[in-house]
Amino acid sequence: MFQYPFMQNAFLAGTIVAVMCGVIAVFVIARGLSFIAHTFSHIGFSGAAFAVFMGWSPLNGLLLFTSASALIIGRMGVKTFRRDVSISIVLSVFLGLGYLFLKLSNTQSTGMMSLLFGSVIGISVSDIWLMTWLSASVLVLLVLGYKMLVFDSFDPVGAEAARLPIRFISIGFLLLISVAIAESVQFVGALLVFTLMTTPAATARYLTQSVFRMMVYSAVIAVIGLWAGLVLGYYTSAPTSFYISAVEGVLYFMALGWHSLRERMAPKLQLPSAE
């Protein structure tokens, strides 16, 4: 399968996206932003449709819509948007807008399908360069903000007490997610960005007690799911995105099972010494 350039590109681009999403996912989960990330991906879909309508590259539309909404949400306060109702409204409005732009631009339904579900084989070499550049920037910013982000994500009251610039951290992180989502939507699609942005970190959380290791595990788990999805998608007729989400889901439930098994075993082992 590696004799085809499109598969080489798919593996390369997918790995870049998976590593970035896996790392970012740790903080998405810790900050309780998984549904905001989900909403961003739909906003991104709408942005891409808008770009197609305007005759731009979809990525520009994606970046424009997601980063603009990151700034708005950041300024209005994440807490307002964490409420179910506000998220649902934003989500439905942008889904509707996306559909409108697609209709207006007379794109065939395959275009919409690839925006919603991603298109693995449509990745070109220039796309890969752009994705590499964006991912590297996101990762560098994560390294620079690592300490503040860990503090604010896992101990928000403590971070505020230590006088960290929590508002700046919050908006900065939303912008990072928005870029990461804009970048990934092209590849895995609006519906499945959610998978890479949450599931690997949720899985990793059951496997370790350290934030750094959680980031590494999460990135590895994201990459495993993506590679498995690409290979299975290549040899069968089912879509790659389906396999990616299925494999990530299976890994999550395996980790959950292992964790609860270990939790259940632990008190039993301690009983004799406690008496």
Place this chain on the structure above:
Amino acid sequence: MSGGIRVHDLNVSLGGQSILHDLSFSMHPGDFLGVIGPNGAGKSTLFKVILGMLKPQSGEVNYIGNAAPEKQSPTIGYVPQSRQIDPEVPLRTWDFVSLGLPHKVRPWLTRRDKKTINEALQMTDCERFAHKAIGKLSGGERQRAFLAQALVRDPDILLLDEPTSNLDPGAQEQMAWLVDHVCRERGIGVLFISHDVNLIAKYADRILYLTRGNFAVGTVNEVMQSDVLTNLYGTAVEVTRVGSKVQVITSLKDAVTPICYHAEVN
């Protein structure tokens, strides 16, 4: 490097309600100042003003003492009141304490950082559970970890907002002793909010008694007097002493409910 503060004519209103009214007091460098008073009296608000998180309508907070001259302003360690820690947080106590270090960007720890963390853990008696997940600690252990996190900043002043609430009497005693012990050793000025005047009385050099709009400051014996508290609450309050314990009695039960905490007599 011990720090103190001088608060002068502080006025703070929140949502149109006056919380602190013409509040003036000073905490001498390296002193232990207990802060007590009913809920809603503005104890936490006062802390926020001192930290610069809240701007007062008028008045000022000045730092006194011999903070290192190269520092622009003293370092303040703050242990906030309510702090939810998810039991699943992937942080060991050691990592949790390291978050308190003052550097903001550098993602790794230097040898000196590690030494500072180990010292703080040792001082607060957290070494035993340094490698345990922070979410799995008991209430008392967690409060000590919070204290350690504030101590790694090498503070000149430490603000503790009810560090003993939710702790059993033994753990309360241990926590207050620990704060007193560590801060006297390092010359850190302490403001310690608590509802239990008998706990505070043991360690505090002086106390600041806050009620909504009124305050009294002095030694425990000076403040815990019937006439002083009657003045503060605007209703008849009687203070009696049973052995070394202070007991507060009032005819209006509701008015002083929050300070009934120190009516326990052993």
